[in-house]
Amino acid sequence: MTTLAPRTQHPYYMYEAIAAQPDAIRSVISTQKERCAEVAEVLSQKRRIYVVGIGTSWHAALAGASIMEAGQMEAGPMDAGPEAFACNSFEFCVSPPRVTADDAVIVISHRGTKRSSYDALDVAKDLGAYTVAITSTDPGPRIQVADVGIRTVDQEKSAAFTISYTTALTVLALLNLGIAGRLDDPTNGLDALPQQVADILDAEADVRTVVAEHRLRRRFISAGWGANRANAYEVALKIKETSRADCEGFQTEQLLHGPFCSLDSDCMLTLIAPAGEDRGRSVDLAKAARELGSPVWALTNRGDAGLADAGAVTFPLPDCPAYLMPIASVVPLQLFTYHLALARGTHPDLFQQDDPLQAAARTHYDL
Numbered sequence: 001m002t003t004l005a006p007r008t009q010h011p012y013y014m015y016e017a018i019a020a021q022p023d024a025i026r027s028v029i030s031t032q033k034e035r036c037a038e039v040a041e042v043l044s045q046k047r048r049i050y051v052v053g054i055g056t057s058w059h060a061a062l063a064g065a066s067i068m069e070a071g072q073m074e075a076g077p078m079d080a081g082p083e084a085f086a087c088n089s090f091e092f093c094v095s096p097p098r099v100t101a102d103d104a105v106i107v108i109s110h111r112g113t114k115r116s117s118y119d120a121l122d123v124a125k126d127l128g129a130y131t132v133a134i135t136s137t138d139p140g141p142r143i144q145v146a147d148v149g150i151r152t153v154d155q156e157k158s159a160a161f162t163i164s165y166t167t168a169l170t171v172l173a174l175l176n177l178g179i180a181g182r183l184d185d186p187t188n189g190l191d192a193l194p195q196q197v198a199d200i201l202d203a204e205a206d207v208r209t210v211v212a213e214h215r216l217r218r219r220f221i222s223a224g225w226g227a228n229r230a231n232a233y234e235v236a237l238k239i240k241e242t243s244r245a246d247c248e249g250f251q252t253e254q255l256l257h258g259p260f261c262s263l264d265s266d267c268m269l270t271l272i273a274p275a276g277e278d279r280g281r282s283v284d285l286a287k288a289a290r291e292l293g294s295p296v297w298a299l300t301n302r303g304d305a306g307l308a309d310a311g312a313v314t315f316p317l318p319d320c321p322a323y324l325m326p327i328a329s330v331v332p333l334q335l336f337t338y339h340l341a342l343a344r345g346t347h348p349d350l351f352q353q354d355d356p357l358q359a360a361a362r363t364h365y366d367l
């Protein structure tokens with residue numbers, strides 16, 4: 001939580017963080033590449049990599065583990081590389097996986113002060129794993145006991161984390177490319193990424209138009225698959241933190257298996273649907289939602305018009321490799337979240353602590 005004077009109007013701290021992402025991503029790529037190459041050298045000798053975090057950092061872990069898995073990897077053959085798994089840091093502490101000295105544990109924690117995340121690091125060290133912390137430039141002391149620290153950005157001033165998420169994902173992409181030996185490959189997509197994120201930010205007016213039309217919906221549902229499913233969870237977390245609106249994120253297929261029954265014309269459905277194998281389910285979802293009268297906003301870079309033909313309003317995603325796509329695809333969702341908070345009259349930076357009841361509830365739990 002920020003100790004700075006809260007802002008009382010737009011631009012809030014969250015907005016500044018969203019806007020700073022192109023430069024921050026560029027900076028992480030240039031300043032952390034060498035360290036990531038060294039860490040990747042060690043990781044590539046390991047049997048398994050556990051990527052661990054809580055909250056937004058758990059979502060980064062989900063995306064990171066996905067992109068490190070062979071099936072998600074455009075960066076090169078990974079058959080002989082380490083397997084990657086995402087773990088919620090609380091679960092990692094209470095029920096540790098069978099980690100050994102043959103394994104690596106990457107703990108993602110922006111502030112480095114969340115109990116379950118630094119405890120997970122202690123558990124991993126006790127089990128003999130090689131430990132890596134992906135954290136801010138000025139983290140809490142307990143996260144600094146990792147064998148290696150990789151630093152992203154200064155501490156977020158808003159409680160709704162944005163820039164720390166995309167820069168942590170950038171580090172995970174660097175590690176991924178390092179394991180595949182492609183960090184210096186000019187075709188790895190890294191050079192284009194900051195400008196691609198800037199181009200998305202330039203389309204802010206389009207996102208505001210979507211928000212203006214749907215700000216009063218009863219419920220906001222999001223769905224994605226593969227590495228991008230993490231962003232379906234992430235936008236739902238962010239909307240709750242900033243607007244307290246009713247929202248939920250799902251894996252694309254999972255949404256059809258029951259949760260879809262709760263959709264109606266007062267819901268808005270957001271599909272994170274970049275090009276890739278989704279077995280046609282994003283288009284199925286758009287058609288099914290149209291039947292119910294639920295508006296659909298689809299983030300996509302597909303060459304075909306399947307989603308638009310199914311009635312979705314589309315937002316263009318860049319043509320970046322799958323291992324960078326979660327960094328790009330979350331940015332329109334951040335803009336949506338921010339402008340939804342403005343439109344609904346809630347404060348995006350304060351974790352709802354300006355609400356006396358939420359503040360009273362907060363006295364009953366530590367983070």
Ligand SMILES: N[C@@H]1[C@@H](O)[C@H](O)[C@@H](COP(=O)(O)O)O[C@@H]1O
Pocket residue numbers: 054055056057108109110111112113114117159160161367
């Ligand atoms: N509300 C915050 C989340 O937004 C944050 O993602 C999480 C992890 O924080 P950190 O990455 O600093 O460990 O902590 C809290 O739960």
